Amino acid sequence: MSLIRKIVHIDMDAFYASVEQRDDPALRGKPVVVAWRGNRSVVCAASYEARKYGVRSAMPAMHAERLCPDAIFIPPDFVRYKAVSRAAREIFKRHTDIIEPLSLDEAYLDVTENKTGLPTATRVAMTIRQQIREELQLTASAGVAPNKFLAKVASDWRKPDGLFVIQPQDVDDFLFPLPVGRIPGVGKVTEAKLKQMRVSTVGDLRAIEMATLQEQFGRYGKRLYDLARGIDESPVVSDRPTKSISAEDTFERDVRLAEMEDLIRRLSEKVWEASRRNSRMARTIVLKLKTREFAILTRSHTPLNPPASCEELTAIALSLRERVDLGPDQLFRLVGVGLSNFRDEEQTPTLFFE
Template sequence: MSRKIIHIDMDAFFASVEQRDFPELRGKPVAVGGSSERGVIAAASYEARKYGIRSAMASKIAVRRCPQLIFQKHRFEVYKEVSQQIREIFYEYTHLVEPLSLDEAFLDVTDNKKGIESATEVAREIKQKIFDQTQLTASAGVSVNKFLAKVASDQRKPNGIFIIKPSGVQAFIEQLPIEKFFGVGKKTAEKMHQLDIHKGKDLLRFDLPRMLHYFGKAGHYFYDVARGVDERPVRPNRERKSVGIENTFSRDLKDEQQIKHEVETLKQGLLKRLSKSGKGGKTLTLKVKFDNFEQITRSKTIEQEIASNQLARLADDLLNEAPINRPIRLLGLTVSNFQEDATTDALQLKINFSD
């Protein structure tokens, strides 16, 4: 029997809460956090996204793109309360709930508490309850595994629902642009394009050894999901020990300015992931893998949660300590050493996001 997996993703969650609570903001481009002078945006409304504004973008860049952008001070305690309210709705249907962040989660409703046969009907009920209780909209993806449910939830945002039935899995994947694959970022997409991989069907040309050759350990994942296979279970009460980001380059980095530029890109990506995950820690680790596959790490730990302005400085310090006089094939940054209530502790990091 195939599983019935739902991925629920709140629509522009932080910004939508602000527009709900402050009616004068509705229909207008809103950025949560940041300021017109400095800082980094934590979230953007759909009206702002039309201008290319996104989370982790520098406020100065956002204002250039949208001069009428409205900056709204964050209220993370409110977002956390609303997130818990939404999560309680999930538990009415199943105990198999895997939160990914404050605004999204996987649900396994194969054997749901209400005995509803159709996962699509469960998703519709959940979406309606979320709206009735919070006046916020969510998008849902429904399919047979986590990869497909996650991809499906992005198909009809905002306030949409998309179903990928077992009979339509392979046809859907084969026509899916590679940029829409969960786990494919900008650099990986560029590498795939160089290999003439543009859609899911193009991945099917590569056997597993070739996938491993080009993409390392991620090759297993890409090989499987291109064939509609994802055996990962929905894990309730999943506890993340770290939040990180890394990039394997199609060409080894040799120039110091190139290296610094890539580290800057990693900083922004890590800030975005930390903001979305609701996590914060005291330790920052830089990972460097050289062209001969030798790998080193450098770490620094501070007494309090790492704020966004501290993260940037710590990353630069770690890079200065690392021997970067050889060609580099991979760089990564990770925040770890979370406290017990990481979601609450991470609020300080998020608050500093817009200082």
């Protein structure tokens, strides 16, 4: 009989906005929207007071302002948010070394065996939430379950500032009535397609054969089949290798390709600085562009040897503009620079022809 895992998913509540409200008492109890003002800005986070008006992350800031005219807009301070995230990570480390961060504000923890001798995963989650509240003056929601999928669903069940536990023997009772839209990874398109198949709940989904799901959704069909049965064997992976590093910016006004040199240089400097904190070498340089019409295109280059300096990275990023054949009058709203294809230094270089 295999060992039943004990997984905790911690999700900080309205993280960026909560940090702002914590650090400025005048903002507490008020609708706070973390976003730059401007036509192109999007909401990074919204306090629960702002969410009552329908404000959500990733929506255009101007739309958020229309929904909540009294919202207080605060420009994001990611340096401060990262510092708070690191402090939360130190709290996690008191209980387990098996930590998989998903973003600054959420992480999976495998506490099948914990470092503090607490008797249950529920007690571990309760202790972590209490330590976050007392030491960081913030709240976090937690889900406890036998696997990552269920733990993530559980952490959202009693937000904000909640704790929900799914015991192994209760998995079926919990899952059957669950709307399929609550399954992580099921977006609006997949949900609509499932509803066309008369699938509204996880119980409905479980009645569909795997072959049918694979026919409709490809490889994701097998994943849906497993999740409908509460099966998720994916481990909590600590220190997941970096896949890419990037920086991008949206223009206040649309610009031509020839006008981007200064910004590409600044973005290259940001990416190079971030890459120096990684022990692995990136082999591929990527230039990302979004046209005025919202079409996204990328151009990449993998030299025989990785860029050895910021100047070399910048030169390659600038040269990738020559491979954008949309005419000199094409206008763009966004540009980004990235590094990908990370390898350990001792690995044999691979030459890609593009």
